[in-house]
Amino acid sequence: MKRKPQVPTEVVISPEIIDPEIREGARRSLDTDRAKPLVKCTVCGAEATPNATEQLCWVCRRLKISAWRDVEQQMPAQE
Numbered sequence: 604m605k606r607k608p609q610v611p612t613e614v615v616i617s618p619e620i621i622d623p624e625i626r627e628g629a630r631r632s633l634d635t636d637r638a639k640p641l642v643k644c645t646v647c648g649a650e651a652t653p654n655a656t657e658q659l660c661w662v663c664r665r666l667k668i669s670a671w672r673d674v675e676q677q678m679p680a681q682e
Contacts, residue, residue, distance in 0.1 A: 644651040644660035651660045659667065 642651045642653045642655075642658050643649070644663055645658050646663040647660060649660040649662070651658050655664075657664070
């Protein structure tokens, strides 16, 4: 069985897939997001939220909350 001969097709590749206005708008919004002062986590040194009362990153904050839960569950057993 023979294959049909393939007809070469022209492939048009656009040099710019994203509109330059959209790209520039995204770049500007990223710059404004990063303009906030960076606060380092007091435990691990990762980036933390600047307006939090404790300067913890989200991972250390979750670990702290889960540790509190563990302590609360163990308290009645120790009494």
